[in-house]
C-alpha cells in the first residue's frame with residue numbers, strides 16, 4: 001500500500017502542517033538535496049471540486065512571476081489524487097498576525113511594508129495580472145521582515161490585457177472594491193488599488209475601514225465609500241487613503257501614481273522600484289556547475305535541462321541554490337550519503 005504523499009519521497013522530507021484552509025493544507029518540508037526549508041501546499045483534487053480551475057490559475061500565474069516580494073514557486077507535482085505546490089518558506093507567518101500582535105503599526109513601519117506591497121503589485125500588473133485578493137492574510141514575512149505575496153488562486157490575466165473588463169466577483173468582501181461588488185464591469189488593476197487602500201488602513205489603524213457582520217450592510221458601507229478617520233492619522237496618511245479609497249475607479253489613484261505618491265516618498269525620497277531582482281532569462285553558472293557535478297552531467301546538458309523550466313525537481317533545486325546564493329550562502333548540494341560498501345573499496 002502506498003504511503004502518504006508518495007510523490008514527495010526522496011525529494012522532500014515532510015514535517016508539520018503550518019497552515020490549513022478550505023481545500024488545501026500547507027506543510028513544512030525540507031528539500032533533500034540542500035536541506036533548505038520549503039512550504040508544500042497540498043490540494044486534494046476530490047475536495048477541490050469546482051475550485052480545481054483556481055489551482056491551475058495559481059500555478060500558471062506563479063510560474064510567470066519571479067519577484068523579491070512574491071512567494072517563489074519552486075516545484076509542481078500532479079498525481080491522480082493531488083496537486084503539490086512547493087513554495088518558498090516564510091518563517092514570519094502572516095502579516096495579519098503581525099498587525100494583530102502589535103495592535104497597529106506606526107506610519108514609518110507601515111510605509112516600509114506598504115512600499116514592498118506597491119512594488120509587488122506594480123510588478124504583477126506589468127506582467128498583465130491582477131491579484132484580486134489582496135489582504136494581510138495573503139502577505140507573509142520572511143526571515144528578514146520582508147513581505148512575500150501569496151494566494152494567486154483568484155488572480156486574473158484578462159486576454160485583452162489589464163485594460164479589458166473583468167466580471168467575476170471574488171476575493172474577501174471587506175477588501176472588495178465598490179465596482180466589483182456592484183456586479184458592474186471592472187478593471188482588475190483598479191480593484192487591486194482599492195484593496196491596497198483597505199490594507200493600508202488596516203496597517204495604520206489595526207481595524208477595517210468597512211466592517212459589518214451582515215454582508216449586505218458591509219456592501220452598502222463600501223458603496224458609500226465613507227469610513228472613520230481616526231485623529232491619530234497624519235494628514236498625509238489621510239490623503240493617501242482618500243486617494244485609494246475613491247468609490248469612482250476613474251478618480252482612484254493608479255498604481256503608477258502610487259509609486260511616487262508623497263506619502264510613499266516620505267523619508268525615502270525615491271519612488272517605489274517595481275523591477276524584479278531575479279534574472280530568470282540567464283541561468284547562473286555556479287548553480288549549473290554544482291548540479292552538473294551532482295548529477296554527473298555536462299554543464300551543457302544541465303543547462304539544456306534547466307532552460308526548459310519544467311518546475312520539476314531540477315527547477316526547485318536550481319531555484320533553491322539561487323536563493324542561497326542571493327543570501328550569500330555557499331552554492332552547495334548535500335552530497336549523496338556514500339553507502340559503507342563504497343568506503344570499503346577505498347580502504
Ligand SMILES: Cn1cc(Br)cc1C(=O)Nc1[nH]nc2c1CN(C(=O)N[C@H](CN1CCCC1)c1ccccc1)C21CC1
Nearest residue numbers: 018019020021024025026039087088089090091093137150
Ligand atoms: C504561519 N506560519 C508560521 C510559520 Br513559522 C510559517 C508560517 C507560514 O505560513 N509559512 C509559509 N511559508 N510559505 C507559505 C506559508 C503559508 N503559505 C500559504 O500558502 N498559506 C495560505 C494562507 N492563506 C491566507 C488566507 C487563507 C489561506 C494557505 C493557503 C491554503 C491553505 C492553507 C494556507 C505558503 C505556501 C505559501
